[in-house]
Amino acid sequence: MRIGLTGGGSAVDRIVEQAQRADADGFASLWYPSAVLGDPLTPMAIAGRSTSRIELGTAVLQTYTCHPVLMAGRAAAVTSAIGAPGRFTLGVGPSHQPVIEDMFGLSYARAGRHTEEYVQILTQLLRGEHVSFSGDDFRVNVGPPALADGVDIPVAVSALGPRLLRVAGQYAAGTILWMANAKAVADHVAPRIRAAASDAGRPAAPRIVAGLPVAVHDDVAEARSVATEQFVIYGQLPNYQRILVRGGVKSPAEAAIVGDEASVTAQIEALFEAGATDLWAAPFQVGDNKSASRARTRALLKELANT
Numbered sequence: 001m002r003i004g005l006t007g008g009g010s011a012v013d014r015i016v017e018q019a020q021r022a023d024a025d026g027f028a029s030l031w032y033p034s035a036v037l038g039d040p041l042t043p044m045a046i047a048g049r050s051t052s053r054i055e056l057g058t059a060v061l062q063t064y065t066c067h068p069v070l071m072a073g074r075a076a077a078v079t080s081a082i083g084a085p086g087r088f089t090l091g092v093g094p095s096h097q098p099v100i101e102d103m104f105g106l107s108y109a110r111a112g113r114h115t116e117e118y119v120q121i122l123t124q125l126l127r128g129e130h131v132s133f134s135g136d137d138f139r140v141n142v143g144p145p146a147l148a149d150g151v152d153i154p155v156a157v158s159a160l161g162p163r164l165l166r167v168a169g170q171y172a173a174g175t176i177l178w179m180a181n182a183k184a185v186a187d188h189v190a191p192r193i194r195a196a197a198s199d200a201g202r203p204a205a206p207r208i209v210a211g212l213p214v215a216v217h218d219d220v221a222e223a224r225s226v227a228t229e230q231f232v233i234y235g236q237l238p239n240y241q242r243i244l245v246r247g248g249v250k251s252p253a254e255a256a257i258v259g260d261e262a263s264v265t266a267q268i269e270a271l272f273e274a275g276a277t278d279l280w281a282a283p284f285q286v287g288d289n290k291s292a293s294r295a296r297t298r299a300l301l302k303e304l305a306n307t
Helices: 012-024 041-049 068-082 097-103 111-126 162-171 182-199 220-230 232-236 238-246 261-274 290-305
Strands: 003-006 029-032 055-058 088-093 131-134 139-142 155-157 174-178 207-216 257-259 278-283
Touching: 003 290, 012 029, 012 041, 029 041, 029 278, 041 055, 041 068, 068 088, 068 111, 068 139, 088 111, 111 131, 111 155, 111 162, 155 162, 162 174, 162 182, 174 182, 182 207, 182 238, 182 261, 207 220, 207 261, 207 290, 220 232, 220 257, 232 238, 257 261, 261 278, 261 290, 278 290
Parallel strands: 003 029, 003 278, 029 055, 055 088, 088 155, 155 174, 174 207, 207 257, 207 278
Antiparallel strands: 131 139
């Protein structure tokens, strides 16, 4: 199974150590939120130079705060710094209305249109193509950045709704999800993104990176109670509310993967059977012994990552 973890840390050295350990333990990937050290790309490049095979990806960088031409140049620089094409995946998304409007003072009124235009420009540039684009939100006439060894850089879109799933299937390498359980993947995500890729004549099936909180713990009620506290914000954002409904659950705590080793294994297997190509596991700690909780969850994920 392709199983990755959330990447991050409070200092560059910690991020590098985490990446080295995950690489040695056989995890397929690390996925870095945009808030890591204010911008994860520089520490990711350093971590990439300190590891040998693990994929490093962003989950995700906000589109509104960085022009697609600049974003393409940043992605190319990270790939060049890592020195091994194919180990960096650029995950992008429009974020959420409270962030974009209330924090940054930008309009979120046309988030779907904005993202569709953005992804078209970004993916063309990262395939090494010249872009001449004239849309409602972007007008671009520019050549591509210098790409490491001429290899294109994959882009994944944080696509939860129908429009962005079409965009991800039509233009990008796939999607990075958060809070989409097996039912949501099987009934909503996989059919839509695969159909879009097929309609666009794309030869490869799109990636579906499913991000979910994970805790191996015998007391399921206690684990869900902890998840309710830790992940409450996601139940308050409309984009996540809709994907939770698609999954037939009412809260992030219900979407979380929790239980003993056998139960968590079965839930992860169901996610892959539903159509996910990757699991982005976000382990969370339950109980009084935090280190033991963390170690137990990681041990199972490591075992599954190497099967």
